[in-house]
Amino acid sequence: MDIQSINWRPKLGDRTNFGIGFVGCGGIVQYGHIPAYKKAGFHMVAAYDLKREAAEAVRDLTGGSATVHDSLDALLADPAVEIVDIAVMPWVQHEIVQKVAAAGKHMLCQKPLSLNFDQAVDIVNMAHQAGVKQAVNHQMRWDSGIAAARQMIEQGAIGTPTDAQIQVSSATPWHMWPWLASAPRLEVQYHSIHYIDSMRFLFGMPEWLTSRHAKYAGQGDVKAETKSITIMDYADGLQAMVAVNHYNMHGETHAVFRFYGTEGAIEGTIGLMYNYPSGRPDTLVYRQQGRDPIELPLDEMWIPDAFVGPMAGLMSAIETDGVPPTDSADNLNTLRLVEAAYLSASENRSVALAGFLEG
Structure with a gap:
C-alpha cells in the first residue's frame, strides 16, 4: 500500500x-x-x-x-x-x-x-x-504514530494482526507531579492507561488480561508501582503487551510500538518519551518480508499536538x-481494563473480561 x-x-x-x-x-x-x-x-x-x-x-x-x-x-x-x-x-x-x-x-x-x-x-x-x-x-489516540498505525491497520497493511507491543523504559521526572508520590495506584492508573486505551483503540476489547506490577528499589517516597507488564489476549489469537519501566536511570530511553500481522509490520517510536518533556516527533516504519522498509514522515508529537x-x-x-x-460511555471499557490490571496484579491471576464490571 x-x-x-x-x-x-x-x-x-x-x-x-x-x-x-x-x-x-x-x-x-x-x-x-x-x-x-x-x-x-x-x-x-x-x-x-x-x-x-x-x-x-x-x-x-x-x-x-x-x-x-x-x-x-x-x-x-x-x-x-x-x-x-x-x-x-x-x-x-x-x-x-x-x-x-x-x-x-x-x-x-x-x-x-x-x-x-x-x-x-x-x-x-x-x-x-x-x-x-x-x-x-x-x-494518545491522535499521537501521530498511533493515528497513522490505526489507518494502516484498517486498510489492511499488516493483514490480520497477530502481535502488538508498546514498550517504554525511561527515567520519569516524578518531581513534575509531586502529588503522585502518595498515590496508592500509579503506573497503570496514570500512565499505562494511555497505552492500554491505545491498544483498545487499535484492536478492540480483549478476552483476557494479565498484569504484573513492581517497584524500583530506589524509588524512595513514591508509594505505588512504577513498573508494569500487561498482556491482553484476544479471541483470534492476537496478543497485545504493554511493558513500562519508569526507572531506567542508566540506559538509553526506549519508547517503541510494534504492530505485527500476517502481511506486514508497523514499527515506530513514541517521540515524547525521549528527553521528556521536550521530546521529538514520532517515527514510523512499514515493513514487509522481501521488500525495503518504508518510512512515513511524521512531524508532530504526543504533547502538545495530539491534544x-x-x-x-x-x-x-x-x-x-x-x-x-x-x-465517556465507551471510555468505561478502558477503565474496565485498568481495574482488571489491578485485580490481576493483586490476585496473581488472569482476568476474564466477559461480564467484568458490566452493569
Missing part, C-alpha cells in the same frame, strides 16, 4: 469556534492544551482555577482571549462558554461534572475519569441525563449530534 497517502492529522469539523472554558489551569493545560488549541484555531474564552495566578497564566497564554473567573459557578454562567475543558485531579472531577452537567454545558473530561468505577459510571450518567456531550481526554484530537472530536459530535470518538 502507499503509506505516504496516510493522513494521520486530526480531522476538524466545519465549526471549530465553540467557546472553550478551562476548569483547572495547571501545567498540562499550559504546555499541552493551549499550544494545540492555538495551532488548531480553537476559541478559548474563559479560565478558572483555585489558584487565580494559574488562571491568569492561562489568560496570558491565550493572548488575553480567556476571561479569568473567580468561581466555577461564574465560569458556567458565562454565555461564551459552550465547552468546559476539565483538567483537575480525578478525585474532584465528579463534583465538577455535576455542576457542568447541571449548567447544560458540553465537556471534555480529564483521564482517568474517576478513581472509582461506580463513580465513573455516575459521571457518564450525569452527562447523559443532562443531554450534553461528554468526552474523555485520551489524546487537538479529543477536542476536535467533541466539537464534531456537538455539530452533528453524533458521538465523540472518546465518548
Whole structure:
C-alpha cells in the first residue's frame, strides 16, 4: 500500500469556534492544551482555577482571549462558554461534572475519569441525563504514530494482526507531579492507561488480561508501582503487551510500538518519551518480508499536538449530534481494563473480561 497517502492529522469539523472554558489551569493545560488549541484555531474564552495566578497564566497564554473567573459557578454562567475543558485531579472531577452537567454545558473530561468505577459510571450518567456531550481526554489516540498505525491497520497493511507491543523504559521526572508520590495506584492508573486505551483503540476489547506490577528499589517516597507488564489476549489469537519501566536511570530511553500481522509490520517510536518533556516527533516504519522498509514522515508529537484530537472530536459530535470518538460511555471499557490490571496484579491471576464490571 502507499503509506505516504496516510493522513494521520486530526480531522476538524466545519465549526471549530465553540467557546472553550478551562476548569483547572495547571501545567498540562499550559504546555499541552493551549499550544494545540492555538495551532488548531480553537476559541478559548474563559479560565478558572483555585489558584487565580494559574488562571491568569492561562489568560496570558491565550493572548488575553480567556476571561479569568473567580468561581466555577461564574465560569458556567458565562454565555461564551459552550465547552468546559476539565483538567483537575480525578478525585474532584465528579463534583465538577455535576455542576457542568447541571449548567447544560458540553465537556471534555480529564483521564482517568474517576478513581472509582461506580463513580465513573455516575459521571457518564450525569452527562447523559443532562443531554450534553461528554468526552474523555485520551489524546494518545491522535499521537501521530498511533493515528497513522490505526489507518494502516484498517486498510489492511499488516493483514490480520497477530502481535502488538508498546514498550517504554525511561527515567520519569516524578518531581513534575509531586502529588503522585502518595498515590496508592500509579503506573497503570496514570500512565499505562494511555497505552492500554491505545491498544483498545487499535484492536478492540480483549478476552483476557494479565498484569504484573513492581517497584524500583530506589524509588524512595513514591508509594505505588512504577513498573508494569500487561498482556491482553484476544479471541483470534492476537496478543497485545504493554511493558513500562519508569526507572531506567542508566540506559538509553526506549519508547517503541510494534504492530505485527500476517502481511506486514508497523514499527515506530513514541517521540515524547525521549528527553521528556521536550521530546521529538514520532517515527514510523512499514515493513514487509522481501521488500525495503518504508518510512512515513511524521512531524508532530504526543504533547502538545495530539491534544487537538479529543477536542476536535467533541466539537464534531456537538455539530452533528453524533458521538465523540472518546465518548465517556465507551471510555468505561478502558477503565474496565485498568481495574482488571489491578485485580490481576493483586490476585496473581488472569482476568476474564466477559461480564467484568458490566452493569
